[in-house]
Amino acid sequence: MRVKSIITFSIISSFFLFSLISIWKILSTLQGIELKTLNFNFYFLSGIIISFVSIFLSQKLNKLFIVIILSSVFVLIDYFINSSLPIWHYIGTFLILLFFVNKLSKYNKKHFSYNFSAQIIFFDFLTLFGIIFFSFVILFPFYLMLVTSFKTQTLLLINPLDFSIDFTQNIKSLFKSYIIVFTEYNFGKYMLNSSIVSIGTVIITLLLGIPAAYAVARLNFFGKHFLSTSILIIYMFPAIVLVIPLYTVFSQLGLRNSVFGLLIIYTATTLPVAIYMLQGYFKSIPKELEEAGIMDGQNWFGIIVKIILPLSLPAIASVALYVFMIAWNEFLFSLMFLDSPSSFTLSRAIQFLNVGAETPRQYLMAGSVVVTLPILFIFVYFEKYLVSGLTSGSVKG
Amino acid sequence: MSNTLSKIEKRTAYALTLPAVLIVFAIVLFPIFSNVWISFKEVQLKDIRIPEPRAKKIVKSVKNEDSKIKIIYKLRNSSLIQDIRNIKFQDKFPNNVQPVNLDERCKFISNKVQCDFGDWSKKYREQFIIFFETKNGEKIDKKKFKLNKPNLKGKADNILLTSDFTLSNFKKVFTNYEFKDLLLTTFYYTFFGTVGAIVFGILSAQMVNQNFRGRSFIRSTLLFPYVAPVVALAFTWELLLDPNSGTLNNLLLNYNIIDKPINLLGQKYVSIFVFGFEFKLRLALTTVIIFEIWRYFPLAFLFILARLQAVPKELYEAADIDGAGPYTKFMNITLPQITAVISILFMIRFIWNFNKFEDIFLLTGGASGTRTLPINVYEQGFSIGDIGMGSAVSMVIVLLLLFFMLIYFKLIGKRANES
Missing domain, CATH: 1.10.3720.10 (MetI-like)
Structure with a gap:
């Protein structure tokens, strides 16, 4: 019972982590950053490791301490894999990790001995995933509509994935399409x-x-x-x-x-x-x-x-x-x-x-x-x- | 006393409802009935203008004669297919002038030329000329002749009001080899669009029905696709899905998930291999259905959420005591509580999806295997220009719709009896 729950927990949470990171990567790609792979294996594996570590350390160490340490370690590894990305991308990754590990730290060993703990965990993460997935899917076309209106045809032809808005230009050229x-x-x-x-x-x-x-x-x-x-x-x-x-x-x-x-x-x-x-x-x-x-x-x-x-x-x-x-x-x-x-x-x-x-x-x-x-x-x-x-x-x- | 009161009440009621009833009758009911009428006629889009006699007036001065002027009327029947009967012509001229050698069909009375042109056959054309001269030989003022426009009147049959009927439209509709495909596409689109919207509605409602931060924000966000104008959303999706410059294809290419772009809105079939068997998926139709689900699941969400919030908490508490897990609770408590809402939603959404026109029209225009019945109405009536055919197809829609409504109202009646 307990082993099964723990395994379900780590697999589900890693999927969750992967989808969070993927959404963040997609958004970063659309800012013109070169990210050529979603790297499923790496994030899935690190998700499993993080969840195990978090379960077994949760009763020994301070919660805040674990959250910060795990997130920082992850971001550092991420930095070595995808180096030379702008700093805000790593900050975003770090915040996502904080959120994720914080969610994990709510589960300690005790949780896994309940009845239906695997199911409860599954539903918990499904809900979290659903909320993020639905908001992303709903808002993405609206986002695309908005940012496209601030670009120009030539820029979009050069790199169709770069939707970053250049705020340094003057207002007239920024709102040119609207004018x-x-x-x-x-x-x-x-x-x-x-x-x-x-x-x-x-x-x-x-x-x-x-x-x-x-x-x-x-x-x-x-x-x-x-x-x-x-x-x-x-x-x-x-x-x-x-x-x-x-x-x-x-x-x-x-x-x-x-x-x-x-x-x-x-x-x-x-x-x-x-x-x-x-x-x-x-x-x-x-x-x-x-x-x-x-x-x-x-x-x-x-x-x-x-x-x-x-x-x-x-x-x-x-x-x-x-x-x-x-x-x-x-x-x-x-x-x-x-x-x-x-x-x-x-x-x-x-x-x-x-x-x-x-x-x-x-x-x-x-x-x-x-x-x-x-x-x-x-x-x-x-x-x-x-x-x-x-x-x-x-x-x- | 009470008799007069109820009379007053009735009179008031009719006065209050009459304006609304009249306008709805004129714009909604009357067209539905005239659809029946038109569907039995052979009418083309170009025929619906009532033919009218027309005249173009040209004023010309006559060489070397200052006191004379020549007026040319280019007369014609505006219709290429219908006659006009009993045409009357009238034009007004300045004082002090008189016509020379006036056509025998016309009379000159108090500065007006009145003519009786009789009947004009279809495509009729004539060059009609009148000469004028001043009574006292003064120089004529050309400008004054241009002031008035000729007035023509004639009687013509309105092609919509003639009494020749034909069954050929319906014959064409039902014998068309595409008709079966058309029905199939429509039902495929309607059914999967409806079911998908309800499934996503249940999922999202179940999620939002829990306490978390930003819940009200998510709730309003989820309704955005339903509230925003379809034109804007459809074009945004077109940009998103475009095979060359679309964001989705470029993202997938960027992450090496696909090798070459997929034309999600322009490709009719895609082959999928499952266990070595080849399945042909209707790709464009599926994309359109996904758009449909994306746009309309918020409505299902709204209804199901409202119902979920009314489910008594005691039921779940009792289930906890009995040792039921989340899955059992969902299957045995939540689902039975929302089946009533779901069945009504299903019927409503089914009827509306069945009628859906804008979404498909804007995304694909009915190409690549996405032609449903409503799209066909538009194509027959306005692209091909066969109004009669378009009406016949919309009659098919009306009949099927009446059938669905019958089921719907029976269902509502049954629900009302139960509660």
């Missing part, structure tokens, strides 16, 4: 269009959606049940089955190629989900409050504005943010309905850049950062509301 994207490619106009469409969609959707959701939640009328179920069904119909009829009809009516036409479509496609989300919330508001309002002689307008709205501000905020996100990110309709650059939204403009001949990739990525940053900023800032919007709106994507 060009906004001046030559007219992204200011597209940003304005995107904002108009998204904010307009939010406003109209709320103006139409709140009364309708109130009626569905509270009032009795013929067709109510039909309405509330059809909301969900309509919501599940994808844009791609609407696009051909809408394209033909909008062409004949001359509504294509206008921001206004897009606004109508976005409103119609987001209304069902807005109503669905809002009516669920309205139902949770106590009815007595409205009855008191009726006693005071309020009509439905008064009830909605004076009673329902103030009580459901958080729900309205999450619907608004969710609708904003859908409208801001929407692609298919903007592709089909916008032909002339003056009416482009950001998404459409970036696609146009990509299709258009040989746009340097740093401009493409600068454009992508421009369209991504606002929505990520909103997400981080209003996370609570947007997450609740994502969960109750749930099915769209």
Whole structure:
């Protein structure tokens, strides 16, 4: 039991060490450092040695002492294997080792005599590995997007792995891609269009959606049940089955190629989900409050504005943010309905850049950062509301 | 009394819902029904413009005659395939001028020339000329003639509203040798995309459902791919995976893991040898599925995490007392608690992945074996320009979708009955 646990422990922890070091090496390689091998054997072996040493020394020596000694020894060996690397790379390796050995030192001999100790250790390290793996995999494309926008085409052709940003250059040449994207490619106009469409969609959707959701939640009328179920069904119909009829009809009516036409479509496609989300919330508001309002002689307008709205501000905020996100990110309709650059939204403009001949990739990525940053900023800032919007709106994507 | 109250209530309800219902009806329901209509018609993209009579006005002075002017109208039928009936023409001219030898189809009444051109067949063209002279022989002012534009009106059939129907679109869809492949690709993409997203959702939720520093940071980070615009993400992935200058291939080459670059988005098959047997993996499709999983597992994560946080702690404590290990706890406590969420998630994600258009369109455009049904709608309708065919394919999508929804709502109903 004990031997098996110890062996599992050392193997798993060495895999963990290897993956940590590999991620760090990949990041270093992308700073233009020449690292030609991940050296699996070496790191795996040293991982096993470190874990054994840590287990058998843990009760004899001070914990801090072991952590520092083991890390330093490892980094020194690493230095002899990959010499002539910049100092920050070794500092990073050292910090990773500190973290790793610190995690190891939590396990002493006692841990290995429990039931299921191998499993517990496995799950512990799997969790750690998972957290690091997921963050890396998620963030890496975003990182790539950001750093590419600060490079130039020639530099990327010379060494496609060197994403280091030269901070010594002046600000104008550092942000050159962004300046060009906004001046030559007219992204200011597209940003304005995107904002108009998204904010307009939010406003109209709320103006139409709140009364309708109130009626569905509270009032009795013929067709109510039909309405509330059809909301969900309509919501599940994808844009791609609407696009051909809408394209033909909008062409004949001359509504294509206008921001206004897009606004109508976005409103119609987001209304069902807005109503669905809002009516669920309205139902949770106590009815007595409205009855008191009726006693005071309020009509439905008064009830909605004076009673329902103030009580459901958080729900309205999450619907608004969710609708904003859908409208801001929407692609298919903007592709089909916008032909002339003056009416482009950001998404459409970036696609146009990509299709258009040989746009340097740093401009493409600068454009992508421009369209991504606002929505990520909103997400981080209003996370609570947007997450609740994502969960109750749930099915769209 | 109560009768009138309920009447008022009904009237209010209709007033409140009507605007929303109308706009949704016009933009969502109406297109779904007109899809049925269009799918039974032979319509090309170039036919959908309603034909209209057009006139280009050219004003020319006449040599040696100051008081005369020549006006040429280049008349034509804008459509190459349809006739226009009963065309009326009108143009306004300055005071003090009169036409010379006016065409017999036209009349000159109070400074206006009004003509009745009758019917124009398709591709019709005509050069129509009017001469004008001043009544008192003064010099004519050319600029004044250019002020007005001629006004033409005519009746034409809207090709969408004619009553000839055909089954040929559906015949073409179902007899196309690619149709089976198309369905297979769609289901492959949908199924593995959904399952992958849910598996990664479970894994990540299980991880975040533990106490560690930076937990809330990880939680918001994990949602980034779902929140960010698909255009930006797809192009970033294209750069990442590009065979020549892409970061991934260069990294793998740099570490000598591969010998030559792999075209992850442009290669249809890759051969894999397992125990001497050759397997053909659909490479581009797999890459697209991985992108799909990467982008949508956050949603599964969010749902499963919410459910996990609601699992009572006592269950795990009891399991500890019974001497259960982490694996047993996961299989016997965690999984049964989240099966309900997973089955609903599976249906929802299945339906949405089935409809997914943007992701594949932006990554591969449907090339190298990644053409799914929604991509086919776009290709038929707008790349090839056969609107009728595109509609027929989207009808196939609608029918399959209705079938999935039926299952979904049955499932939800069953869940509602159980709880």
